[in-house]
Amino acid sequence: MHPYQTKNPDYEQEVRASFAQQSFMAYLGAELTAVSPGQVTIGLPVTAQLSQQHGFVHAGATTAVVDSACGYATLSLLPPGSEVLTTEFKVNLLSPAQGVKLIAIGRVIKPGRTLTVCLGEVFAVAETGAQKLCALMTSTIMCR
Amino acid sequence: MHPYQTKNPDYEQEVRASFAQQSFMAYLGAELTAVSPGQVTIGLPVTAQLSQQHGFVHAGATTAVVDSACGYATLSLLPPGSEVLTTEFKVNLLSPAQGVKLIAIGRVIKPGRTLTVCLGEVFAVAETGAQKLCALMTSTIMCR
């Protein structure tokens, strides 16, 4: 959408340090793959333990990675030492989360002093490398 | 809200069988604790691997259990052999998901042939047994 100015010269280091503290990301097997001001990408290899009853990735796992991507997209713009807290999100599940990997991209749409609004997209990557949008999130992040 | 009539005399067995196939629920440590027509409760013991950067349960884990609770509340009303698929949900995160356990309750608000709308609540249970509403979900479930 827009290029954003970060207020933190060490934004990438701060985002990576916070991500490393999210035990749940490690437990899911998620990896922080790219960090730029206002946009963060997280990869999630598809494994059997993430599945729901039809063998697709459970919407909760999909939500977890795109929520973290949106939260860190927000954190990447804030002054050093800030904290972020998701207050709400909505997810539309567009197609089955399947394949070899999910790629979650969180982007800031509207930065704010107190509240930041993000748009998150999750792509399902097939073995062939083909990508398909499988989930769309909008979320509000509180900044402290 | 309302008492609902189920179209499946073996609704509890069918819900429990499907829940057992959700590998992700087992991976999180979630347990199906109560099933009645149009309402399902799932318990999630709070463990370190579920946490985000502040030590609370990650919103993705909270969402996973309440999404499953809403999906199975829907399935509990449907004819034998039906399948459910969440098409969208929104979650408001009201207070930190912390304590010893989360209890997620999914309830059908509006059953339908094609789409069912559910309301989900997640309570955080403290060591004292005190419960606090920590998340509120509304979701749409597609029935097949």
Add this chain to the structure above:
Amino acid sequence: MHPYQTKNPDYEQEVRASFAQQSFMAYLGAELTAVSPGQVTIGLPVTAQLSQQHGFVHAGATTAVVDSACGYATLSLLPPGSEVLTTEFKVNLLSPAQGVKLIAIGRVIKPGRTLTVCLGEVFAVAETGAQKLCALMTSTIMCR
């Protein structure tokens, strides 16, 4: 849900004064019918000018009244001179908004210093007086 304590002894007067300034409520024909701490009810007579292409009340009109009901439910709890601003809402449309009147009830679910979360319900009232839940809102209100 809960009984709430208001911080404004003149909450009803303040809510009614603000409602009277919402030109759009008057333009729709909406009336503020009940105000209590944390809960507000707005009635909307169904008229031809509110309709969408199938003759039902347009979702935008339904949303307008339940958004105002939630905003004023929030304002009813705040100190004198406060202001409220909706930051987001989601609406599930459960059945056609038709009949002689809509009744929108907004209730505070989680009051907060900065953000308050509300649940809103809209009932369609038939000529017989029968009521049917036709829309469900969750919303976040910012307080200033």
Add this chain to the structure above:
Amino acid sequence: MHPYQTKNPDYEQEVRASFAQQSFMAYLGAELTAVSPGQVTIGLPVTAQLSQQHGFVHAGATTAVVDSACGYATLSLLPPGSEVLTTEFKVNLLSPAQGVKLIAIGRVIKPGRTLTVCLGEVFAVAETGAQKLCALMTSTIMCR
């Protein structure tokens, strides 16, 4: 997002005919300004009767036009004689809806046989012509 193929050679005529039947659009003063396969634009001149208590356009009016834009973006792709029905939407209100005009753009993100998911944006146009994104909608439209 994507270019979409419509199943209706007379999609524009059908969208315009249905829009003309939405009395509420005329009552608000909204105009259908552009129709292409999968994308529809509606303009809403800002008038005093649309305002909330701070003088901005009421979120219900903003929602009405972007909901109609998304619904007609969906209808534009469907076979002749189809009908659309919004089942849910979420709106994030990003900045005050003020100025001389609102422009609502609805776009299909994921077309489907039963359900279509749309993304809607509303821009507030200042007297200088400057545009600012003031609302973001995601919605699910049922097709019949």
